[in-house]
Amino acid sequence: MELSLDKNELSQALAKNTLDDIPSPNSNAKKITGLIKQGGKVTGYQLSDNTIIQKEEAIALARQGGILGVGIAHRGETEYLKSIPDGTENNNLSNLPTVSPDEIGH
Template identity: 60%
Template sequence: MDFNNNNVEIPNLGSALAINALDSIPNTKPDAKQIVALVKKSGRITGYQLSDGNIVSKEQGVALAKSGDIASVGIAHRKDTEYLKSIPDGTDDNNLSNLPTV
């Protein structure tokens, strides 16, 4: 945690900025899947492998996350394209960028 000039604890600025970069953080269902690997083509993410073994496209992943079927991710966008981002939780191990590629 960081502290302001009055020695009052404030949330980590990096986490706050990362959360603010998300368009939305969906409410997840109790049986929501986790993303366990990324599907890439020419270095770009094109899909996700889920904890049940299914592989979904990037667009399908966004739709599933919006409906609460994928946990620990938020929705962000670049230009007209929506994509998934990890919700900051203080650990880097589970960030999407640290997952293996299939």
Template identity: 60%
Template sequence: MGNRQKDTELTAALAKNTLDEIPRAKANASKIVGLVKHSGRIDGYQLSNGSTVSKEEGVRMAKNGEIKGVGVAHRGETEYLKSIPDDSENNNLGSLPSVSG
């Protein structure tokens, strides 16, 4: 295994350690395709099924396996969603477009 692959795996492992929970997604789970922002802060998520949910609802849905590709983290008392680290930058939440909610 090359050093580059080891570095990538170490980075992914460290990033996963920042997640409080990585829920198991159901087969019919939606993906997050857009971020609802107000004043630069994420307030909600647009899902692949066309619906838009609040940040709190998104966390609840992810915990119930209804959103795939994300884990739950927290800052202070506030829970939020983060992408599960992998080799692709394209599916990171921060790379998604902003949408109106």
């Protein structure tokens, strides 16, 4: 039996392979809608209910299935969230707007 993948499927499979963990989202999982940055680095996230959470909280929440469409990866000793590849670029975390917690009113 021959396994056949198109370039898009192969690219997605390779990208998923870079994730340490891909949690199954709960039925009430939130989406990440914005990034909180400090000095160009992501320090937190805005969720679809307008909640702002710190990066470490988001990783823990994602592990529990509370965030939709993300996996957990690491660089050195640092863990971070990464979009689960789905062939769509516009929902990648790097394409989300940067928001200020002050703009949200929290």
